[in-house]
Amino acid sequence: MAYSVSQRNQEIGLRMALGAAQGDVLGMVLKQAMILVGLGTAAGLALALAISNVVATILYGTARDPLTFVAVPATLSFGALLASLIPALRASRVDPLSPPCGISKAASRTRLARAPPARTPASVSLRR
Numbered sequence: 060m061a062y063s064v065s066q067r068n069q070e071i072g073l074r075m076a077l078g079a080a081q082g083d084v085l086g087m088v089l090k091q092a093m094i095l096v097g098l099g100t101a102a103g104l105a106l107a108l109a110i111s112n113v114v115a116t117i118l119y120g121t122a123r124d125p126l127t128f129v130a131v132p133a134t135l136s137f138g139a140l141l142a143s144l145i146p147a148l149r150a151s152r153v154d155p156l157s158p159p160c161g162i163s164k165a166a167s168r169t170r171l172a173r174a175p176p177a178r179t180p181a182s183v184s185l186r187r
Contacts (some may be wrong), residue, residue, distance in 0.1 A: 064146040068153060076120050076155035085151040092143035093136075100132045 066069070071084055107128065115121050 060088070060143040061146040061149075063091070064088060064150045067150075072157065074154045075151070075153060083150040084162050085147050088147035088150045089097045089140070089143060092139065092147070096136050096143075097138040100136055104128065104132060 062121075075084060110121070111121070111123050115123075
């Protein structure tokens with residue numbers, strides 16, 4: 060999630076500049092994370108159920124424990140929510156006026172101040 064948020068830093072800054080509230084950005088990032096967690100949990104549960112059937116045919120006395128099939132995904136989902144909360148909070152605090160990554164504010168101001176003057180038709184020489 061941290062990588063995804065860092066890649067979308069300019070997009071998030073633009074959204075906030077256009078009026079998105081911090082809560083909107085926080086919800087957007089958490090929603091993206093929980094969709095991924097939900098898909099992973101569903102795939103993991105399906106595989107776990109399939110593998111438990113195979114193991115039950117091989118080993119005698121093994122059974123599916125419903126508490127395990129509920130507690131483990133719930134615990135992992137809660138951990139994933141906490142892990143994605145840090146990048147989501149960082150994304151909600153993006154300064155919409157900050158320059159892109161790798162350029163400091165002072166450098167961006169200097170580049171704007173030293174921009175070459177625009178060429179007007181009068182200053183353009185006609186060479187043939």
